[in-house]
Amino acid sequence: SQRYRWAFGAMQIMKARFGWMTRKDSPLSRGQKFHFLTGWFSWFADALHLVFTMMAIVWTIGMVGWPKYFTLPMELFLIPIIGFIISKAVFGIVLYRKRVPCSWYDTIMASIASMGLSHAIARGIFLGLWKKKGEFVRTAKSRRMSSKPSAFSSVREELLMFIALVGCVVGMVSSSAMQYTEGKLWIAILAAQAIPYASALIGAWVAHRSNDKAD
Numbered sequence: 001s002q003r004y005r006w007a008f009g010a011m012q013i014m015k016a017r018f019g020w021m022t023r024k025d026s027p028l029s030r031g032q033k034f035h036f037l038t039g040w041f042s043w044f045a046d047a048l049h050l051v052f053t054m055m056a057i058v059w060t061i062g063m064v065g066w067p068k069y070f071t072l073p074m075e076l077f078l079i080p081i082i083g084f085i086i087s088k089a090v091f092g093i094v095l096y097r098k099r100v101p102c103s104w105y106d107t108i109m110a111s112i113a114s115m116g117l118s119h120a121i122a123r124g125i126f127l128g129l130w131k132k133k134g135e136f137v138r139t140a141k142s143r144r145m146s147s148k149p150s151a152f153s154s155v156r157e158e159l160l161m162f163i164a165l166v167g168c169v170v171g172m173v174s175s176s177a178m179q180y181t182e183g184k185l186w187i188a189i190l191a192a193q194a195i196p197y198a199s200a201l202i203g204a205w206v207a208h209r210s211n212d213k214a215d
Helices: 003-015 030-038 041-065 076-101 105-117 120-131 153-174 181-214
Strands: none
Touching: 003 120, 003 181, 030 181, 041 120, 041 153, 041 181, 076 105, 076 181, 120 181, 153 181
16 A cells, blocks of 8 residues: 555665664754654554454464463553553544544544554565665556455455454453453454454445445
C-alpha cells in the first residue's frame, strides 16, 4: 500500500541521515532533531504493536496448549497495556474531532481507516530498517487487471492475524484461565489487539464494495 511505501522510505531516510543526529557539525538544530525523531513515533508504535501481538499469540498458544509451562502475566502488567491501547484510540478520535470539522460518522470511519493501516506501516518500518533499498511497487488498479481481485486480497496478512487472534480468544475462553482476573484481562488485550486487523478488513470490504458500485 501507499502507507507501506511511506514507512519504508521514512526508514531509509532515517538510516541515511542518522549521522545528523549525532554529529556536532550537524546541519540540524536541536528543535529539528527533536521533530525528526518524534515525527516517526506513531509509526514506531504500530511496529511495536505488531511485535507485541506476535508475542501475545505465541504466549496464548503456550497457555492453552501447555498450561504447566506458560502462566498468565500478572495483573499489574496487564492493566497499563489495556490503558495504553484505549488511550491511543480515544486520543486519536479527540484530536481528529478537534482539528477536522466533520460528523461523528466521518470521525469513526476515519479512525477505522487509520487503524487499518497499522500492519502495513509496521511492515514498512521493519523492512525499511532491514533492507538497504527497496524496489518500487506500483499500487494495482482493479480496472487494469485481467481478473477482479477478491475483497481481502490486499489484506491477506491482516486476515491471518485476525483469525489467529480470534482463535486465541476462543482458546482462552474455553480454558480455565477465565476463572482468574488476569485471564479476563488477557482476553481483553487480545481483543484490543485485533481491532487494527478488523479495521483493515472493514476498510478492504468497503473499498471493494465501492469499486463494485463504480463499475
